[in-house]
Each structure stands twice: as C-alpha cells, then as structure tokens.
Amino acid sequence: MKPHLIALKHGLPVTLACVFAASAAAQTPVDPLGDRGRWADMQRQFYQGGEITFDPRVRVEVPPTAEDAMNVPVAVDARALAGEAIERIVVVADYNPILKVLEFEPTGVAPYLAFRIKVQQSTPVRAGVKLRDGRWLVGSAIVNSQGGGCTAPSTGRGVAGWERTLNTVSARQFSSAAGDRLRFSVLHPMDTGLANGIPAFFIDELNIRDAEGRTVARIWPAEPVSENPVFTLELAGVQRVTQIDGRDNNGNKLLGSLR
Amino acid sequence: MLKIAGRSACQAAVRLLGACACGVLAGVALSLAATVPATAAELDIREVAPGTWALIGQTEDLSPQNAGNIANAGFIATPEGVVVIDTSASKALGEAWRAAIAARSPAPIVHVFNTHLHPDHMLGNQAFPAEVLATLPATRQAMHDVGEAFNDNLYRMVGAAMKGTHVVVPATVAQAGVLELGGNRIRVIALQGHSAADLAVFDETTGVLFTGDLVFWQRAPTTPHADLVRWRESLAALAALLFRHMVPGHGPLLEDRRGIDMTRRWLDWLEATFVRAAEAGLDMNDVLALPLPDEWAGLPLAVSEYRRSVAHLYPAIERRVLGGTP
Numbered sequence: 001m002k003p004h005l006i007a008l009k010h011g012l013p014v015t016l017a018c019v020f021a022a023s024a025a026a027q028t029p030v031d032p033l034g035d036r037g038r039w040a041d042m043q044r045q046f047y048q049g050g051e052i053t054f055d056p057r058v059r060v061e062v063p064p065t066a067e068d069a070m071n072v073p074v075a076v077d078a079r080a081l082a083g084e085a086i087e088r089i090v091v092v093a094d095y096n097p098i099l100k101v102l103e104f105e106p107t108g109v110a111p112y113l114a115f116r117i118k119v120q121q122s123t124p125v126r127a128g129v130k131l132r133d134g135r136w137l138v139g140s141a142i143v144n145s146q147g148g149g150c151t152a153p154s155t156g157r158g159v160a161g162w163e164r165t166l167n168t169v170s171a172r173q174f175s176s177a178a179g180d181r182l183r184f185s186v187l188h189p190m191d192t193g194l195a196n197g198i199p200a201f202f203i204d205e206l207n208i209r210d211a212e213g214r215t216v217a218r219i220w221p222a223e224p225v226s227e228n229p230v231f232t233l234e235l236a237g238v239q240r241v242t243q244i245d246g247r248d249n250n251g252n253k254l255l256g257s258l259r
Numbered sequence: 260m261l262k263i264a265g266r267s268a269c270q271a272a273v274r275l276l277g278a279c280a281c282g283v284l285a286g287v288a289l290s291l292a293a294t295v296p297a298t299a300a301e302l303d304i305r306e307v308a309p310g311t312w313a314l315i316g317q318t319e320d321l322s323p324q325n326a327g328n329i330a331n332a333g334f335i336a337t338p339e340g341v342v343v344i345d346t347s348a349s350k351a352l353g354e355a356w357r358a359a360i361a362a363r364s365p366a367p368i369v370h371v372f373n374t375h376l377h378p379d380h381m382l383g384n385q386a387f388p389a390e391v392l393a394t395l396p397a398t399r400q401a402m403h404d405v406g407e408a409f410n411d412n413l414y415r416m417v418g419a420a421m422k423g424t425h426v427v428v429p430a431t432v433a434q435a436g437v438l439e440l441g442g443n444r445i446r447v448i449a450l451q452g453h454s455a456a457d458l459a460v461f462d463e464t465t466g467v468l469f470t471g472d473l474v475f476w477q478r479a480p481t482t483p484h485a486d487l488v489r490w491r492e493s494l495a496a497l498a499a500l501l502f503r504h505m506v507p508g509h510g511p512l513l514e515d516r517r518g519i520d521m522t523r524r525w526l527d528w529l530e531a532t533f534v535r536a537a538e539a540g541l542d543m544n545d546v547l548a549l550p551l552p553d554e555w556a557g558l559p560l561a562v563s564e565y566r567r568s569v570a571h572l573y574p575a576i577e578r579r580v581l582g583g584t585p
Contacts, residue, residue: 061544062544063544063547063566066570067566067567067569067570067571068570068571071543071570071574073542073543073544073547074544075542075544114542114543114544116543146412146415170578170581170582171581172540172580172581172582174539174540176539176540181540183540183542183577183581184581185577185578185581228578230542230574230577230578230581232540232542
C-alpha cells in the first residue's frame with residue numbers, strides 16, 4: 001500500500017490515491033514458469049479486477065508430456081485454500097488457439113476439478129482462483145506436446161449415428177476414506193470450430209445438483225475441453241449428487257440423474 | 260480403434276503424432292550429432308539358425324543416439340531367394356540392413372514383409388526393391404494414411420539420422436499361407452492385436468518364428484493401437500506353434516515361450532490395473548502417478564510405456580466403468 005501513503009503525504013485527493021493503489025496491484029507478477037511470453041496477455045484477458053498472486057496452494061496437475069494431444073489430463077486442485085472464500089476458477093492454456101478452457105464454480109463442493117483438454121502445441125496451463133474479495137490466486141504447469149489437438153475434427157463424428165448418443169450423461173459417485181468423489185462423462189464431439197468446415201459445437205454449461213435440487217457446482221466448458229468429456233469432482237460436505245444438467249452452444253439440453 | 264477412412268484420417272494422423280511422441284526431444288534432435296549405425300558392420304546381427312539371421316535393435320526409446328535402431332528384423336536366405344522380415348526405422352538403417360543381407364547371401368531378395376504399421380519396422384522400405392514389398396491389407400491402408408505422420412514424428416525424435424527417409428507403402432498384399440522357397444516351408448500368418456494387422460512369419464523348416472511386435476522380450480510392450488482381446492488371442496496362436504527359435508519384435512532372441520508369457524502378463528496387468536483404477540474412481544492423472552509393481556522393476560521402458568498406455572487404454576476402460584456407450 002506504499003502508493004497510498006505517498007499519495008497522502010503529497011496531499012493528493014483520496015480518489016486519485018485509490019487509482020494509484022489499483023495500478024500498483026495490477027502490476028504483472030513474475031511468472032514462475034519463466035518468461036513464457038503470453039502471461040501478461042492472459043492476465044489482461046482473464047484475470048482482471050484484483051491483485052494477482054502466484055500461489056503454490058493452487059495446484060495444476062498435468063503429465064509433463066502429452067501422449068495424446070486430444071486428451072491431455074488436467075487436474076486443478078485448490079483444496080489447500082481452505083478458509084478462503086472462492087468465487088470461481090478460470091482455467092486457460094496460453095498457447096492454444098482458443099485460450100479459455102473452462103470456468104468452474106465450486107459452490108458446495110471442494111475446489112477440485114479434473115478433466116481432459118486438447119492442446120495445439122506445448123503450453124502452460126493456468127488456473128486462476130478468484131476470491132470473493134476480488135483477489136486472484138494463480139497456479140500453473142507446463143505440458144509438452146507435438147500438438148494438433150485443436151484443429152482436428154472429433155473422432156465421434158466419423159462414427160455413424162453420433163447424434164443419437166449426443167449429450168448422454170453417465171455418472172457414478174465413488175466413496176473412499178478420503179471422501180466422496182463424483183465422476184461423469186457426457187457424449188459430445190466438443191468441436192472447436194477450427195477444423196475445416198465443422199463449426200464450433202461444444203457443451204458450455206453444466207450444473208451439478210444435490211438431492212434438494214441445490215446447485216453444488218457449475219462448470220462452463222469451452223472448446224478446448226476434450227471430446228466426450230469426463231469430469232471428476234470432490235464432494236466435500238455434499239451428501240449425494242442426484243442430477244447433472246446443462247446444454248451445448250446450439251441449445252441442446254443434457255440431463256442425467258444418478259442412481 | 261484407429262479410424263482411417265474419410266474425414267477421420269486427419270484426426271488419426273494427429274493422434275499418431277502423439278502416439279510415438281516424447282515431444283521434448285524435438286530441439287535436441289537437431290542439435291546432437293547422431294551416432295548412426297551407418298554401415299552394416301555396426302548393426303547387431305545374429306545367426307538364429309542355418310541361413311537365418313536377425314537384426315537386434317536396442318531396447319530403448321527412439322533417440323538421436325540410437326538413430327532409430329530400436330526394432331528387430333530378420334531374413335531367411337535360401338538358394339532360390341531371400342525373405343526379409345521388416346526393414347528398420349530409416350533410409351540409412353534400411354540401406355545398412357540390406358548391405359548386411361547381401362554380405363550373407365548372394366541370392367536375390369524375393370519378398371520383404373512389413374509385420375505391421377509402426378515406423379521403427381517399416382521406414383527402411385526405401386532401401387529394398389519396391390516390387391517385393393508386401394504386407395497385410397490393413398497395414399497397407401494405415402501406412403498410406405498415417406505413415407508420413409509417423410515419419411515426421413521420427414524426424415522429431417531421431418533427427419538427422421532420418422535424412423532422406425520417406426514412406427514406401429508396399430504395392431503387394433501379403434497372403435497368409437505357406438510359401439515354398441529353396442527347400443524352406445515358410446508360413447505367413449495373419450494375426451492382430453498389437454495393431455489392426457500383425458504379420459508373423461514361421462519357417463517350419465528351421466523352426467524360427469518371427470513374431471513382429473506381438474511379442475516383446477526384456478522390453479515393455481507398446482500399445483498405441485492395441486486391442487487387448489485380439490492381442491491375447493494372437494499370443495495363444497503363437498504359443499501353439501512348435502518353434503525352436505523366436506525373433507521377438509523387440510528384445511533378445513529366445514528359444515522358449517518366455518517372451519509370449521511376459522507380453523501376456525504385461526497386458527493382463529495393464530488391463531487389471533486400469534479396471535481397478537476406474538472402479539476406484541481414479542482420474543487419468545491419478546492413474547499416471549500409480550507406482551509400478553516390483554515385477555516390472557528391471558524391465559527397460561516399463562515406466563514410460565505404462566504411462567503411454569494410460570493415454571491409449573484408460574479412456575475406454577473408464578467409460579465402460581462409468582456406464583457410457585462409446
């Protein structure tokens with residue numbers, strides 16, 4: 001808050017002092033991945049409105065090398081932030097042609113989400129945790145890849161009758177000593193719009209609800225999420241997830257209920 | 260598993276880039292001088308039986324240091340002609356391999372069989388007469404569709420030693436059956452499971468069995484195009500043959516079924532591990548982090564092939580457990 005003090009010393013109006021403070025907070029923090037070129041852009045585009053800190057408590061797990069650029073497993077784990085009021089988590093991939101991967105609102109579940117993404121080349125994957133007080137806590141990891149994952153058509157579309165299984169939800173809740181876990185998949189081509197002649201077609205909203213109909217988590221996937229996506233959530237404090245609903249960008253609804 | 264036709268061909272190519280990838284090597288490959296086995300004298304060539312020889316590749320992953328020489332190959336020399344099984348991984352290796360064959364038999368090469376589509380076994384095709392190259396139909400199609408994507412990937416992983424290499428798709432469809440040549444009864448066997456089409460060669464006269472990549476020995480099996488059910492059936496078919504010597508796709512020569520057993524144990528273990536993990540609700544990253552049992556502790560490339568196999572095999576098994584249709 002140094003600028004604030006200086007401003008007072010020089011007798012500037014309080015409003016101006018606040019502007020100073022804000023601009024100081026918005027300074028680009030040093031990217032722990034080193035000079036990766038695009039961090040400043042990512043910050044400008046996705047992590048606006050509050051102080052940004054790279055925080056080791058926000059873990060991004062990826063394999064060091066992607067065996068399959070169409071299916072790179074990513075796990076975002078911010079459970080170490082217990083006690084912080086989390087508003088949402090925004091995941092981006094710096095060097096993908098479509099930068100945003102998804103947004104996640106863990107209203108009533110643990111701040112943990114695992115899924116798979118397509119990557120077009122080696123790229124940092126970042127998770128920004130937006131706190132209710134406006135701050136961003138960011139975790140990053142690098143995945144190495146020969147790429148090509150974003151501009152290829154989905155495999156499913158090569159199989160006759162894919163429309164019949166579109167938006168089919170399969171879900172299962174797993175119990176373990178560490179707590180319950182929800183895993184679900186949705187059959188969807190998740191087309192990026194970058195493959196020749198195939199428009200963007202992807203699930204863009206998922207709501208996870210408990211037995212009382214309360215929304216315990218929301219996911220807003222974007223194009224880079226893999227075909228037939230599979231999501232894993234940790235159900236801290238949630239008795240039972242009974243419904244998953246949502247839609248794709250063409251307005252097709254999806255609905256799955258758990259046995 | 261691999262979709263070849265129509266619009267999915269491009270997709271397939273892209274997947275395969277990943278399939279062999281150890282991506283980080285790209286830059287390194289170009290900057291290191293490769294120690295290419297440029298001459299036949301530098302290849303490890305063993306006599307398996309009278310007139311029958313094998314090229315033993317290194318039990319390593321592709322690298323600039325080994326110049327791509329990681330797969331086995333073989334030939335059967337008869338007075339009426341030579342039958343070659345696989346051509347190694349580059350133009351240079353193919354040429355060295357052909358020179359090694361010529362040094363051991365004056366007879367003309369009458370058949371060159373590619374056991375399957377993978378680049379470490381077929382990118383030496385250029386060095387052999389095009390009219391004698393043959394392989395199974397599904398392998399021809401796959402080489403046509405994705406062979407050059409493989410080639411690109413080998414340039415990235417192996418580097419300068421790949422110079423001048425391109426794919427030559429065999430013009431001839433290999434027929435399963437018996438080939439009588441110069442007194443040898445050579446059986447061409449059409450199997451599958453390591454890939455969509457796996458060709459094995461069994462010389463009934465000498466008892467030498469060339470398995471292609473259906474059998475790995477003292478090196479972890481690779482699974483980018485594996486169908487585990489069919490692969491196990493093929494292993495059973497090979498185990499039923501009365502062979503005396505075996506040339507596996509990778510690893511040292513054998514005179515017994517240990518390679519078949521090891522390959523089957525690895526596949527069984529992989530599948531059981533993935534099913535158990537899916538039943539426990541593990542995500543792919545959790546599965547990648549699982550430790551390998553002691554049984555595989557000394558096996559070359561066990562960890563890296565296990566991790567690659569997670570990407571190849573886990574999604575389908577996981578889907579089955581979650582209850583979704585493919």
